Amino acid sequence: MCGAPARTVGWRDPGYIHTSFLKELWPNTVFAYKLGHRLFNCTYVWSKEYQFKAPPYPGQDSVQRVVIFGDMGKGEVDGSSEYNDFQPGSLNTTKQLVQDLKNIDIVFHNGDICYANGYLSQWDQFTAQIEPIASSVPYMISSGNHERDWPGTGSFYGNMDSGGECGVLAQTMFYTPTENREKFWYSTDYGMFRFCIADTEHDWREGTEQYKFIEHCLASVDRQKQPWLIFLAHRVLGYSSDLSYAIEGSFEEPMGRESLQKLWQKYKVDIAMYGHVHNYERTCPIYQNVCTSKEKHHYKGTLNGTIHVAAGGAGASLSPFTTLQTAWSLYKDYDHGFVKLTAFDHSNLLFEYKKSRDGKVYDSFTISRDYRDILACTVDSCPSTTLAS
Ligand SMILES: [Fe+2]
Numbered sequence: 370m371c372g373a374p375a376r377t378v379g380w381r382d383p384g385y386i387h388t389s390f391l392k393e394l395w396p397n398t399v400f401a402y403k404l405g406h407r408l409f410n411c412t413y414v415w416s417k418e419y420q421f422k423a424p425p426y427p428g429q430d431s432v433q434r435v436v437i438f439g440d441m442g443k444g445e446v447d448g449s450s451e452y453n454d455f456q457p458g459s460l461n462t463t464k465q466l467v468q469d470l471k472n473i474d475i476v477f478h479n480g481d482i483c484y485a486n487g488y489l490s491q492w493d494q495f496t497a498q499i500e501p502i503a504s505s506v507p508y509m510i511s512s513g514n515h516e517r518d519w520p521g522t523g524s525f526y527g528n529m530d531s532g533g534e535c536g537v538l539a540q541t542m543f544y545t546p547t548e549n550r551e552k553f554w555y556s557t558d559y560g561m562f563r564f565c566i567a568d569t570e571h572d573w574r575e576g577t578e579q580y581k582f583i584e585h586c587l588a589s590v591d592r593q594k595q596p597w598l599i600f601l602a603h604r605v606l607g608y609s610s611d612l613s614y615a616i617e618g619s620f621e622e623p624m625g626r627e628s629l630q631k632l633w634q635k636y637k638v639d640i641a642m643y644g645h646v647h648n649y650e651r652t653c654p655i656y657q658n659v660c661t662s663k664e665k666h667h668y669k670g671t672l673n674g675t676i677h678v679a680a681g682g683a684g685a686s687l688s689p690f691t692t693l694q695t696a697w698s699l700y701k702d703y704d705h706g707f708v709k710l711t712a713f714d715h716s717n718l719l720f721e722y723k724k725s726r727d728g729k730v731y732d733s734f735t736i737s738r739d740y741r742d743i744l745a746c747t748v749d750s751c752p753s754t755t756l757a758s
Contacts, residue, residue, distance in 0.1 A: 370537045370538075371535035372529075372535075374488060374533060375532055375533030379487060379488035379489055381490060383493075396425050396426040397422065397424075397426075397429075400422075402420075402421070419504045426560075428560070428593075429560045429561070432711065433474055434712075435477065435599075435712075436473050436476045436710075437601070437642055438462065438477075438682075439478065439643065440647055441459050441481075441683035441684035441685070442459045442482075442483055442495070443456060444456055444498075445460075456685045456686070459498070459683070460684075461725035462707055463498055463499060465707070468728065469728065470502065473502075473506055474559065475507045475509065476503075477601060478683075479510075479601050479603055480510070480512055480513025480516065480602075481513035481514065481603065481645065482495065482510055482516060482539060485538065486532030489538065492542050509566075511567070511568065511602065511603055512536060512570050513570065513603040514531070514570060514603070514645070516534065516536055517531055517570035518570055519531050519534075524536075524571070525571050536551065540553070552568060552571055552579070553570070554568040554579050554583070556589075558595060560712070561594070561595055562597045562599060563597070567579065567601065567606070568603075569645075573602075573606070573625075574628045580628070584636075587600075588636055593740055596716070597718055598636065599641075600633060600641040600642070600675075602642075605621050605677075606625030607626050607675070608698075609643070609650060610701060611646035611648060611689075611690060612689045613646070613688065615690075615693055620695065634656050634674065634747070637672075638675045639675065639718070640675065640678060641675050641676070641677045641678070642678045642679075642708065643677075643678070644679070648679065648687055648688055648702065648703050648704075649681075651676065651700045652676060652697045653697050654668070655676075656673070660696060660697055661747070662674070665699055666734045666735070669738065670738050670739075671738065673748065674747075676720075680707060682707075683705065683706070683707050687704065687705070700732045702722070706722055706725050707722075708722050708723075709721045716738060716739060718735065719733065
């Protein structure tokens with residue numbers, strides 16, 4: 370690792386961290402498994418038995434349910450071992466997900482995973498907290514400032530937010546299908562969904578390796594099979610009314626949408642989701658700061674833009690909004706919560722925002738459309754062939 374406290378205090382031998390690859394699973398089949406360890410005397414200790422259901426085949430037409438949130442962290446029921454009590458909503462979010470687990474197929478934790486910040490035993494605390502979830506559905510993560518940032522180590526931001534971990538713990542404790550574990554961007558499919566996961570702690574601007582990856586991920590999906598195209602990143606590369614961004618006058622991470630909006634538009638990304646800001650906000654479908662639809666809840670046909678959602682309120686202390694009202698912000702919530710997407714089929718998607726305190730839906734919308742709506746040309750989404758050509 371890269372510095373203190375990760376390299377100095379709070380360290381203990383993590384033991385062994387195993388990664389198993391289960392190949393050629395039949396889709397939709399339930400598998401039971403347990404984990405074992407061989408002791409020095411050649412006897413074995415075994416965990417209890419767990420179960421998981423193998424994913425649907427790519428493009429499969431069935432109900433598929435995805436939970437997405439950022440910045441959850443961990444907590445204890447009695448508050449005993451949390452030294453800074455920074456993630457007050459974490460246990461509520463975990464509880465809601467565990468209670469609803471039968472109705473969840475895959476989870477994305479969009480950066481700022483456990484806020485260990487160099488105190489490594491807190492990763493064990495976090496993985497114990499999410500064990501009921503991560504042992505039965507895919508628990509996918511993206512990288513945030515609290516996993517990666519450290520001066521002089523190649524992170525895009527030179528701050529000390531990772532407490533010296535510089536990404537080592539995140540890339541060791543969790544498996545992600547990245548080409549290079551140091552660079553946390555990847556693509557993954559689930560049934561009718563394609564997810565393109567960016568790494569905001571590495572440069573994403575045009576001309577970079579990551580930019581090429583993002584374009585390839587968005588361009589290579591067959592929308593007839595996987596119509597639901599979701600872009601994920603930890604910091605807000607799109608739009609946010611969080612006070613910190615509003616004070617900068619950018620309403621986003623600087624150079625975010627300026628760099629990526631032409632890709633989102635060209636490849637018709639449906640929803641772009643972020644964490645980092647500890648609140649919830651949803652925009653209109655938007656391109657270049659202009660709403661491309663007046664509808665707020667039931668989108669039919671082409672969106673003509675991308676809906677941007679900040680969902681970073683899963684646990685960490687809430688961050689306030691600006692009092693300025695923009696034209697693009699449709700719903701804001703200063704509370705803990707998470708998002709659930711339900712694809713009913715290739716033409717119908719339900720988006721829900723739920724509060725962690727009660728699991729109830731406080732914001733929602735639907736998208737209904739055909740494949741031809743995805744093919745339709747909108748502003749800047751098709752090559753500019755003109756009458757003159
Ligand atoms: Fe963050």
